[in-house]
Amino acid sequence: MNKIKSLDDLRKMKQSLEHGLQIRENSNSPESLVQIRVAMATCGIAAGARTVMNTLIEKLEKEKIPAVVTQGGCMGYCYAEPTIEVKVPGKDPVVFGKVDSAVAEDIVVKYIKNGELIDGIIPVNYQTINEQK
Amino acid sequence: MNDISLHIIDIIQNSLSAGASRIGVTIEENILKNRLVVSISDNGKGMTKEQVNRLDDPFFTSRTTRRVGMGIPLFRQSAEQSGGSLEVTSEPGAGTTVNATFLNDHLDRPPLGDIANTIVLMVSANPDIDFLFRYIFNDVEYVFDTVEVKEVLEELPLNDPAVIRMLTGMIAENIKDLKIQSD
Numbered sequence: 212m213n214k215i216k217s218l219d220d221l222r223k224m225k226q227s228l229e230h231g232l233q234i235r236e237n238s239n240s241p242e243s244l245v246q247i248r249v250a251m252a253t254c255g256i257a258a259g260a261r262t263v264m265n266t267l268i269e270k271l272e273k274e275k276i277p278a279v280v281t282q283g284g285c286m287g288y289c290y291a292e293p294t295i296e297v298k299v300p301g302k303d304p305v306v307f308g309k310v311d312s313a314v315a316e317d318i319v320v321k322y323i324k325n326g327e328l329i330d331g332i333i334p335v336n337y338q339t340i341n342e343q344k
Numbered sequence: 345m346n347d348i349s350l351h352i353i354d355i356i357q358n359s360l361s362a363g364a365s366r367i368g369v370t371i372e373e374n375i376l377k378n379r380l381v382v383s384i385s386d387n388g389k390g391m392t393k394e395q396v397n398r399l400d401d402p403f404f405t406s407r408t409t410r411r412v413g414m415g416i417p418l419f420r421q422s423a424e425q426s427g428g429s430l431e432v433t434s435e436p437g438a439g440t441t442v443n444a445t446f447l448n449d450h451l452d453r454p455p456l457g458d459i460a461n462t463i464v465l466m467v468s469a470n471p472d473i474d475f476l477f478r479y480i481f482n483d484v485e486y487v488f489d490t491v492e493v494k495e496v497l498e499e500l501p502l503n504d505p506a507v508i509r510m511l512t513g514m515i516a517e518n519i520k521d522l523k524i525q526s527d
Contacts, residue, residue, distance in 0.1 A: 215514045216521070221496050228506050249469070251357050253415045256350050264465055272505035279503055282469035284361055 245271070245278035245323055246298040252285035258292035259311060266312040267295070270319040278323075288333055299323055306333040347457030348382060348446075351419045355384045355442050356466050358415060360473070361406070362388025362440065367473060369463065371456070372480040373448065380428075380448045380456075385441040391434040399432055419444055426453035460515035463488065467511070468503040477515070481522040488515055 215221055249255070249264045264280060271278045288294050291308025297318060298304040307318055308331055321327045345351055352369060359367045364386035372381040391399075398404040400420065405413030419442070420430040427447035434440040446453045463477050467490055477488040490502070493511065500507055 214517055215510055216517050218492055218496050221493070221510065221514065224510060225497060225500060228500060228504075228510075251353060251469075253354050253357075253413075253418065256353050256357075257345055261350065261353060261462065261465065264469070265461065268468075268505050268508060280469060281503075282357070282360070282466070284357060 243277070243300055245276055245300065247271075247278060247280045248283040248296040249280065250284065250286050250288075250292065250294045250296075251282045254285060254289040255292045255294065260293040262312055263293045263295065263310050263315050266315045267319065270316050271323075274319055274324055276319065276323060291333060294333065297323065303335075306335075307331045308333045345418055345422065345454070347455045348380075348422070348444075349457030349459050349462040351415075351422060351444070352382065352384060352459075352462060353466065354415045355419065359384065359386035359388050359440070360470065362386060362390070364388035364439065365473060366476070367466075368476040368478070370478040370480070371459065373456075374480075374482055375448065376482060378448045380446040380453065382444045382446075383441060385439060387439040390436040390438050390440055392436055396432050396434050416442070422446075422454055426450040460512045460519065463515060464508055464512045468508050471502040479519050479522060481519075482526045484522045484525050486515075486518040486522055488518075 215224055247267055249260050249267070251260045251264075264282075267280050271280070283296065286294060286296075286306065288306070288308055293310045294306055294308050295310050295315070295318070296304050296306045299322075305322075307314070310318070310331065314331060317329055321329050345354070356367055356369070366387045368383075368385045370381075370383040372379070372383075374380075395404075399416045402414055402417050416430070416432065423430045423444040423446055427450045428445040430445075431443045432440065433443075459479070463475065467473075467475050473490075475488075475490045479486045494502070497507065502508075
């Protein structure tokens with residue numbers, strides 16, 4: 212690939228990119244996409260959320276899974292950072308804790324692609340200390 | 345935090361929580377003046393003087409999910425241990441600017457980190473927010489404005505992996521060039 216430096220270079224590259232993106236355009240409603248939110252507050256970042264985010268983007272592309280990776284704030288699970296919330300179409304959202312690059316790849320392949328359950332899910336009824344009465 | 349770009353992500357997260365729609369990140373690396381300045385500004389809801397004064401209290405936070413807020417204290421520690429300082433200016437309704445100065449050659453100055461990757465990750469994770477990134481090296485400057493980039497890409501999504509790769513390459517290439525130009 213040629214090196215891209217200016218907006219003009221970007222414009223030129225656009226056409227070749229659009230070609231590969233057609234499949235995605237057809238299924239552009241958010242409900243049909245896997246949605247992943249990486250918790251990126253101080254705790255998450257310090258624990259390695261940026262690396263996890265990079266891994267997720269790369270792995271999802273490799274596995275050809277249409278997905279949107281976004282950034283979220285602190286969910287209160289600081290002990291389990293980095294955490295990510297995964298919403299697979301038609302399923303309830305699931306939060307995974309202690310996600311490093313290896314776990315992130317597992318989540319993409321085993322949970323998202325093959326529908327298997329894997330370790331590290333934070334139960335929905337978990338309460339942070341602040342919430343406990 | 346291992347590098348300065350992680351602090352930048354952290355402060356950007358604050359801007360997002362403050363409801364910002366436009367976020368500016370400026371990095372100024374001046375070898376002659378031995379100075380590295382990192383500045384993050386937003387048009388979020390801003391803070392009152394009292395709130396700004398309490399930022400260095402780790403038990404001050406506006407969030408409800410936990411009771412501590414370490415973002416600004418950690419960033420300040422990074423700057424001060426490198427012979428620099430951190431300054432926050434804010435106005436309710438107008439926005440906030442965080443300015444961190446480092447002595448560039450100080451032994452304890454953390455490395456800048458992968459700034460191209462950091463900026464593009466923030467852009468792709470928040471495609472609706474406008475980012476203006478400026479990198480100033482001595483007397484030369486590179487500007488990356490997502491408003492312009494979005495105009496060029498049109499309907500191409502900013503969070504597409506191929507677009508992410510392309511933009512990261514573009515920023516990295518331009519920063520590398522600045523350093524050559526300046527020599």
